[in-house]
Amino acid sequence: MTEQKRWLDLLEKNGGRLTTPRKAIVELLVNSNHALGPIEIYDLVRKQNPKVGLVTVYRTLDLLAQLGLVERIHLPDDCHMILRAARGHEHAVLCTGCGRAEYFPGEDISDWIDRISRESGFTIQSHWLQLQGLCEDCQKLKEKVE
Amino acid sequence: MTEQKRWLDLLEKNGGRLTTPRKAIVELLVNSNHALGPIEIYDLVRKQNPKVGLVTVYRTLDLLAQLGLVERIHLPDDCHMILRAARGHEHAVLCTGCGRAEYFPGEDISDWIDRISRESGFTIQSHWLQLQGLCEDCQKLKEKVE
DNA sequence: GTAACTGCAAACGCTTTGCACCAAG
DNA sequence: CTTGGTGCAAAGCGTTTGCAGTTAC
Numbered sequence: 023m024t025e026q027k028r029w030l031d032l033l034e035k036n037g038g039r040l041t042t043p044r045k046a047i048v049e050l051l052v053n054s055n056h057a058l059g060p061i062e063i064y065d066l067v068r069k070q071n072p073k074v075g076l077v078t079v080y081r082t083l084d085l086l087a088q089l090g091l092v093e094r095i096h097l098p099d100d101c102h103m104i105l106r107a108a109r110g111h112e113h114a115v116l117c118t119g120c121g122r123a124e125y126f127p128g129e130d131i132s133d134w135i136d137r138i139s140r141e142s143g144f145t146i147q148s149h150w151l152q153l154q155g156l157c158e159d160c161q162k163l164k165e166k167v168e
Numbered sequence: 169m170t171e172q173k174r175w176l177d178l179l180e181k182n183g184g185r186l187t188t189p190r191k192a193i194v195e196l197l198v199n200s201n202h203a204l205g206p207i208e209i210y211d212l213v214r215k216q217n218p219k220v221g222l223v224t225v226y227r228t229l230d231l232l233a234q235l236g237l238v239e240r241i242h243l244p245d246d247c248h249m250i251l252r253a254a255r256g257h258e259h260a261v262l263c264t265g266c267g268r269a270e271y272f273p274g275e276d277i278s279d280w281i282d283r284i285s286r287e288s289g290f291t292i293q294s295h296w297l298q299l300q301g302l303c304e305d306c307q308k309l310k311e312k313v314e
Numbered sequence: 315g316t317a318a319c320t321g322c323a324a325a326c327g328c329t330t331t332g333c334a335c336c337a338a339g
Numbered sequence: 340c341t342t343g344g345t346g347c348a349a350a351g352c353g354t355t356t357g358c359a360g361t362t363a364c
Contacts, residue, residue, distance in 0.1 A: 037343090038343085038344090039342095039343060039344065041343090041344060041345080043344085043345075044344090073345095073346085074345090074346090075345070075346045075347070076346090077345080077346065077347080078344080078345060078346070081344085081345090
């Protein structure tokens, strides 16, 4: 079963209808390796389906986030970027130049979290570990400009 | 030298004037252990100085962020929360109940970052490591409600 | 005195809501 | 056929900008 089919099945199982806009947005996001903003998603989807409205993009993104298929990523300047969700204990590496995203298996930091929890008295619910940098393409681009 | 004096000196050295609104905002933030939003800061400052405008709060926060005295923190729902900046290699633990923030000395994850950098081809510029949970007070509050 | 800073009001851009129409099942 | 989904327009909200008046130095 392709990942795309998994998304559509999950959507249908949760009482959703497989409409044209939804299928188009899923197709765009399921194999994307870029963090995209709502407007970017809107523009990209409209290249194939010019009728799709921005509101539907927002509503579909909410839906996909609720199903855990998509994550809201924060960058220093852009909040609310959308990226296919991590599977298991992956952590994101994001390109500050072009938004390109890669996931990497996460180091086990549970010992450290236990220590912090003990020392601070906090009950830890979740953690964010995210790296920012430049992907190979944006490094080359930068060298050319300089 | 108090931390507050250090902030005001740094502000002055960079060509800024020590105005009433700026001093009030610095006084509020320098020893706060809560992540605060702009409107919260505005409300708190106005309790002592009712004349201060929201625009000045925004502009002062920009200034303090540029000087590295303050950091913009992201939470799952609230972006652009303001917190006194980490000193050295600290990482934040944030309470999802009340916004309370603590800093903890960061584990050395440079080996791991090197590995990711090699494997992905990314040049890593920075990383975010942030824990979310409930502080002791909010845990007690939660127990009472349940 | 003069340049930096302030506060107000208006502009702005992203996101959400209300509602009549449409299409998936 | 039914009801969930859509697109449009308008409202909402946080943030930024323009500008005349004010204050620090």
